[in-house]
Amino acid sequence: MDYHVEENCLTIFLPGEVDHCSAETIRKEADEVIRKKHIRYVIFDFADTKFMDSSGIGVIMGRYRTLRLLGGEVWAVHANERMKKILNMSGVAKIIRLCEEE
Template sequence: MNLEFCKKGNILIITLCGELDHNSAEEVRVRVDDRIDRDNIKKAVLDFSRVTFMDSSGIGAVLGRYKKLSNKGGMLCIAMPNKNVSRIFELAGLYKIIKNYDTVDEAVRCI
């Protein structure tokens, strides 16, 4: 999995590229947590537009980053998941706690 980081003001945008599964979830956890801690981030958008597959390990990685930011008084949202990934979020009940946006720009405006 490839990760791209971009800041817009005080919001970190993380673009995930590839498969978010048991092979890549630990790397995602470590790299995202490092960036959140290093830049003292409280708001983040996970851009799922280039994620082709996600399993339960991916759910855990997303939920962990949500909890990390929530504990700092911040928030996490996701943007642009494809229909298969969106279905996984829906079935896992994550949309009840993590907001989903149609575009990254919309997420940045609303977060």
């Protein structure tokens, strides 16, 4: 998983395809970073992502649940039209913050 930590903010650079296979790695590694580095904000960066299925939605929802308990937030940036459609259809767009630029 490609990521960057700045203070209590974790940016996850998602891979080209977010499916069950890649989502498992992201889930495990993200949780470890969130715990160890006292993360409150997670930014999912979709700049390279062209494919995502419901496994990716599960990862975002799971991180949202964790961070909400800690008083944090989840953001999504650089999502293309397809990714926005997936985020909207699943209802995730309602609980996270979607923005065009960081």
